[in-house]
Amino acid sequence: MDMNANARSDAPSGGPSREVALIALLEELSHELRPKQSQPFGVRAASRLEQDLGIDSLARTELSARIERRFGVRLAFDAVSQAETVGDLLAALELAPATGAGAEPSAVAAAPPLPSAATPTTARTLIEALEWHVAHHPERRHLSVLEDDRKIIGELTYGQLALQARRVAAGLVERDIVPGDRVAIMLPTGLDFFTVFFGILYAGATPVPIYPPMRLSQIEDHLQRQAGILRNAGARILVTMPEGLRLAQLLRAQVESLDSIESAASLSAAEDVALPTSRDEKSIALIQYTSGSTGDPKGVVLSHANLLANVRAMGAAIGASSKDVFVSWLPLYHDMGLIGAWLGSLYFAAPLFVMSPLSFLARPANWLWALHRFRATLSASPNFGFELCVAKVDEASLAGLDLSSLRMVANGAEPVSVYTLRRFCEKFRRFGFREEAMAPVYGLAENAVGLAFPPTGRRPVIDRIERDALTHRGLAKPAREADAKAIELAASGQPLPGNDIRIVDEGGRELGERQEGRLEFRGPSATAGYFMNEAKTRELIHNGWLDSGDRAYIANGDVFITGRIKDIIIRAGQHLYPQEIEEAVARIPGIRKGCVAVFGAADPRSGTERVVVLAETAETDPSARAGLETKVQEVTTDISGTIADEIVLAPPRSVPKTSSGKIRRSAAKALYERGAVGGAQQPVWRQFLHLALAGLGPQLRRSLSFVGGGLYAVWWWLVIGSSYAAAWLGVMALPGLGRRWAFVRRLANGALAALRVPISASGLENIPNGNAMLVFNHSSYADAILLTAILPGAPAFVAKKELARQMFAGPFLRRLGVQFVDRYDVASSLGDIDALIAAARGGRNLVYFPEGTFTRRAGLSGFYLGAFKTAAEAGLAVVPGALRGTRSMLRGEQWFPRWAPLGVTIGKPISPAEKDFASLLKLRDAARRAILANCGEPDLDELVKPPAPGLADKPSATS
Structure with missing residues (x-):
C-alpha cells in the first residue's frame, strides 16, 4: 500500500489545487508580517520569498511549520531555508514524505555511554589538547553531525580529527602558508569545518571564521559583503564550499592579501609535509570578528591561553566531565557554538552532537528531540531559540519527549527575556525539563565566550x-x-x-x-x-x-x-549594524540622503528585537510611498539578511541629528516609542530644544552624582584619617585595655555617624562576655571599622605579624591587645596558637577572619581550619558573624570609598564537639553555613573548591 498517498488523503493533492493552497498560505503569512503594507502582494510561483514577500529566516520557521501542518508532510530540513521562490517551495512540497512515512519511531535508542576519560590539564595549546586525547584514546568518538534530530550524517573520533586536520595543514603549507598567516573559514556546519579549523592550527596559522550565506544562491553577494573582514584580517586563503571556488578572481580583486580560495577537499589532496612544531600558548589561536563587513571591522584576538582558560573556567563552574553529552544547533562561526559547545566538548572528552542552525530554524523541535534521543546533559541557545520552541513547536508533536537528562542549558549571546524564560520552563516542565537546568549566562567575544555563570542546580x-x-x-x-x-x-x-x-x-x-x-x-x-x-x-x-x-x-x-551601550541590533542571534542599512536606504531615489535612522525596538513577547527603519521623504502620493516601502524592504533584506519589522516614512526634518549632522538613533527611537514620528511636525528648533531639555535632568543627575561621589570620598578619608590620628593618640595615652577600647569604639561610631552610614545590627545578644571565638567574613579594610564600632568589651583581633613591625600601626595595635600570628613559619605559628589560647582563657573574645584575606570579588571564600583548631583546643564556643556592605563601601584593590549601608548579623554560638579532624570540619562548615546565609554574597568555594587546608595551617589573620 502507498503510505504516502494514504497519509495525504486529507491534504490537497498535487497540481493546481496544491499550488493554490500554498499561495493562499503565503498571502496570509505575508500580510501578518507586514500588516501596514498597502500594496497587494500578488503571490505567484515566481514571487521571491524575501524580496517580494518579506519572509526572512525567522519567518521561514513559521512558514515551514504551517506547510507541514497544512499538507501533512515532513519537509527536508533545508527545503524552506534554501528556497528562493514560491516555485521552489512547490518543488520541495512534491518531494516531501507524509508525516510518519519512512520515519524512525519516536523512541530511538541512544548510543551506549562512553567510558570516563581524563582531561589534558597540562595542555598549553589547543593542538596539545587534541594530541593528548589522541595519545590516550584515539578511537573515542568526539563528535557527530546531525541532519535533523535523528539522522547522523558524519562522525569523527579524536584520531580521525587529528589525521584529517594534518592533511589540511599539509595543503596549507604546500600553498606557502607560514606560522602567523590568517586563513578564513566560511563553511556550513559539517565535518569539513572541524578538520579545517584544526588544520589551520596545525599549520601554525590563525583561523578566522566568518558566517556562511543562508543560501548558496547568495554566495557572491555575501562574499562581497565580507570583503571588509577579509581585508582587515589580511587573509591569505579563504576555505569555503565548492560552490564558492569560482569566485576566486572576484574576491582577489577586492582583497589584496588573498592568494586563493580553497575547499577542504582541495587542501586535503596534498602530500604529507613537515608541519610547524612551535607550541606557544601566547600565539593567536582565533580571530573572532564582532563587527560588520564595512566601516571598521573588529576582530577579537584570542590566544591559545585565552581559549583554554575560558574552557577550563566554564568547565569548573558547571562541573563538566566526560560523562556529559552536549547537543548543539549553534553556528560554528559564533563564539558560543565554536568555543562553548565544540572546544569545551573536545577538552572534556564529552561527546558532541551538532546540527546545522538551518535544521533548527526549519523545525525547532529537531533540537528538542535530539536532546531527548542522545540523552543530552548540556546545551545552549540564545533567547530567541527558546522563544521559537515556545511559540512554534506544536505540543502534539512532542508526545514521548523526555528532557529530564538535561542538567544545564545556557541562555546567552543576546538579552535574556524573563517572559520567554518563564514560558519555556512552564511549557516543557511536563516533558521533564527542570527549572534548575535553565541557566541565564553572560559572555562576550572579548572574553573568548563566557564571563559569568550561575551556580549549577539553581533556579533562575x-x-x-x-x-x-x-x-x-x-x-x-x-x-x-x-x-x-x-x-x-x-x-x-x-x-x-x-x-x-x-x-x-x-x-x-x-x-x-x-x-x-x-x-x-x-x-x-x-x-x-x-x-x-x-x-x-x-x-x-x-x-x-x-x-x-x-x-x-x-x-x-x-x-x-x-x-x-552600543547601537548594534540583535535579531534572532544575528548582529545587525545600523550604519550599513542607513547608507543603503539613503541611496534609494525619493529617500533623503543622510536622513535615515535604523534602530532596534525591544519586543518582550518574542524575546528578540524588532528592526525599525525611519526614513525621511518628501513623497506624499500613496502609490509612490508604497513603492518606496517595497524598495526599502528589499535593500534592508539585501544588506542584513532580514526584513525590517516596520518602515516609517516620515516628512523632512523628522530624524533627529547632532549639531554636526550625525544621526541620533536613541533620540529617534524615543520619538518612535512615543508615537511622535509621522504626525504633525514641530519646528526643528523646538524638537531640538525638547530633546535637549529631556536630557538635562539625567545629565544633571549624573553630574551631581559624579561630583557628589568625589566629595564624599574626600570627606570619607578626612573623617577616617582624623579619627585614626585621634585614636592613636588616645590609645597611646590612656591606661587600661578597657578604657582604650571604649575610646576607639566611640571614635568609630562617631566616624560612621559623620559619614552618615546607617548600621543595622542583629543578634548582638549572642556575643558572650568572653571566652569565645568570633568568626566573620572578610570583605574590606572597612570591616575593622564596623567591628570596632559594634563589638563589646575588649576583643582580641588576630592580625598578620607584619603589622606588628610597622612604625605607627604596630604600637597602636599592641596597645589594643591585638594578637599577631606568623603566616609563613609553621613552627612559629604553633606557638602563636598557644598565645591565642592563653588570651582567650584570660576572658577575651578572639576575632578571626577564617578566609585569611579578601578580594575585590563578591563572595565567601573557603575557610582555613586554624581558627577552629584554636577554638577546639581552648574549648571556646564559635560565634559566626556576617558583615554586609563593607565591600561596597571600600572594595579591594581600590581606594575610592563610596557610601553604603552596613549590617552585621551575629549567629548562635556553636560549641566544638571533639578535637579530631572530622569534628573540626563539621565546626568549620557549620560556622560557614551560618555566615553564608546572612552575608548576601555567593559561595565562591562552591564554584572553585581549593585544596582543603590541613591542620598545619596557621590561624587566619586580617589582611
Whole structure:
C-alpha cells in the first residue's frame, strides 16, 4: 500500500489545487508580517520569498511549520531555508514524505555511554589538547553531525580529527602558508569545518571564521559583503564550499592579501609535509570578528591561553566531565557554538552532537528531540531559540519527549527575556525539563565566550526593580509586589573562576551594590585587543580593565545586564549594524540622503528585537510611498539578511541629528516609542530644544552624582584619617585595655555617624562576655571599622605579624591587645596558637577572619581550619558573624570609598564537639553555613573548591 498517498488523503493533492493552497498560505503569512503594507502582494510561483514577500529566516520557521501542518508532510530540513521562490517551495512540497512515512519511531535508542576519560590539564595549546586525547584514546568518538534530530550524517573520533586536520595543514603549507598567516573559514556546519579549523592550527596559522550565506544562491553577494573582514584580517586563503571556488578572481580583486580560495577537499589532496612544531600558548589561536563587513571591522584576538582558560573556567563552574553529552544547533562561526559547545566538548572528552542552525530554524523541535534521543546533559541557545520552541513547536508533536537528562542549558549571546524564560520552563516542565537546568549566562567575544555563570542546580533568579529608580537614578531598587511598572531582569550569575567584573560610572569609578553603570572585566580569557585596530583597542582597554559596552548592576554577587551601550541590533542571534542599512536606504531615489535612522525596538513577547527603519521623504502620493516601502524592504533584506519589522516614512526634518549632522538613533527611537514620528511636525528648533531639555535632568543627575561621589570620598578619608590620628593618640595615652577600647569604639561610631552610614545590627545578644571565638567574613579594610564600632568589651583581633613591625600601626595595635600570628613559619605559628589560647582563657573574645584575606570579588571564600583548631583546643564556643556592605563601601584593590549601608548579623554560638579532624570540619562548615546565609554574597568555594587546608595551617589573620 502507498503510505504516502494514504497519509495525504486529507491534504490537497498535487497540481493546481496544491499550488493554490500554498499561495493562499503565503498571502496570509505575508500580510501578518507586514500588516501596514498597502500594496497587494500578488503571490505567484515566481514571487521571491524575501524580496517580494518579506519572509526572512525567522519567518521561514513559521512558514515551514504551517506547510507541514497544512499538507501533512515532513519537509527536508533545508527545503524552506534554501528556497528562493514560491516555485521552489512547490518543488520541495512534491518531494516531501507524509508525516510518519519512512520515519524512525519516536523512541530511538541512544548510543551506549562512553567510558570516563581524563582531561589534558597540562595542555598549553589547543593542538596539545587534541594530541593528548589522541595519545590516550584515539578511537573515542568526539563528535557527530546531525541532519535533523535523528539522522547522523558524519562522525569523527579524536584520531580521525587529528589525521584529517594534518592533511589540511599539509595543503596549507604546500600553498606557502607560514606560522602567523590568517586563513578564513566560511563553511556550513559539517565535518569539513572541524578538520579545517584544526588544520589551520596545525599549520601554525590563525583561523578566522566568518558566517556562511543562508543560501548558496547568495554566495557572491555575501562574499562581497565580507570583503571588509577579509581585508582587515589580511587573509591569505579563504576555505569555503565548492560552490564558492569560482569566485576566486572576484574576491582577489577586492582583497589584496588573498592568494586563493580553497575547499577542504582541495587542501586535503596534498602530500604529507613537515608541519610547524612551535607550541606557544601566547600565539593567536582565533580571530573572532564582532563587527560588520564595512566601516571598521573588529576582530577579537584570542590566544591559545585565552581559549583554554575560558574552557577550563566554564568547565569548573558547571562541573563538566566526560560523562556529559552536549547537543548543539549553534553556528560554528559564533563564539558560543565554536568555543562553548565544540572546544569545551573536545577538552572534556564529552561527546558532541551538532546540527546545522538551518535544521533548527526549519523545525525547532529537531533540537528538542535530539536532546531527548542522545540523552543530552548540556546545551545552549540564545533567547530567541527558546522563544521559537515556545511559540512554534506544536505540543502534539512532542508526545514521548523526555528532557529530564538535561542538567544545564545556557541562555546567552543576546538579552535574556524573563517572559520567554518563564514560558519555556512552564511549557516543557511536563516533558521533564527542570527549572534548575535553565541557566541565564553572560559572555562576550572579548572574553573568548563566557564571563559569568550561575551556580549549577539553581533556579533562575529574577530581580523586580522600580522602573523610575533605574531609568532616572541608575538604582536597581527592589520593587513592591503591587508595582505593575516594575522591570524584571534575570541574573546572569557570578564571574567565572579567575575572572573579575566591576561596575563603573562615567568617570571610571567603581559603583556599589545595586548601582547601574558600565560593566568592565578582566581575567585570563580577556583579549589583548582587536586585530590591526589600535584605535578600537584603546577604547576597549583601560588600566587593565576591558569595557564590555554593556550596562549592568550587581546584587548579592549576581550580575544583572540592563542593556547595551552600543547601537548594534540583535535579531534572532544575528548582529545587525545600523550604519550599513542607513547608507543603503539613503541611496534609494525619493529617500533623503543622510536622513535615515535604523534602530532596534525591544519586543518582550518574542524575546528578540524588532528592526525599525525611519526614513525621511518628501513623497506624499500613496502609490509612490508604497513603492518606496517595497524598495526599502528589499535593500534592508539585501544588506542584513532580514526584513525590517516596520518602515516609517516620515516628512523632512523628522530624524533627529547632532549639531554636526550625525544621526541620533536613541533620540529617534524615543520619538518612535512615543508615537511622535509621522504626525504633525514641530519646528526643528523646538524638537531640538525638547530633546535637549529631556536630557538635562539625567545629565544633571549624573553630574551631581559624579561630583557628589568625589566629595564624599574626600570627606570619607578626612573623617577616617582624623579619627585614626585621634585614636592613636588616645590609645597611646590612656591606661587600661578597657578604657582604650571604649575610646576607639566611640571614635568609630562617631566616624560612621559623620559619614552618615546607617548600621543595622542583629543578634548582638549572642556575643558572650568572653571566652569565645568570633568568626566573620572578610570583605574590606572597612570591616575593622564596623567591628570596632559594634563589638563589646575588649576583643582580641588576630592580625598578620607584619603589622606588628610597622612604625605607627604596630604600637597602636599592641596597645589594643591585638594578637599577631606568623603566616609563613609553621613552627612559629604553633606557638602563636598557644598565645591565642592563653588570651582567650584570660576572658577575651578572639576575632578571626577564617578566609585569611579578601578580594575585590563578591563572595565567601573557603575557610582555613586554624581558627577552629584554636577554638577546639581552648574549648571556646564559635560565634559566626556576617558583615554586609563593607565591600561596597571600600572594595579591594581600590581606594575610592563610596557610601553604603552596613549590617552585621551575629549567629548562635556553636560549641566544638571533639578535637579530631572530622569534628573540626563539621565546626568549620557549620560556622560557614551560618555566615553564608546572612552575608548576601555567593559561595565562591562552591564554584572553585581549593585544596582543603590541613591542620598545619596557621590561624587566619586580617589582611
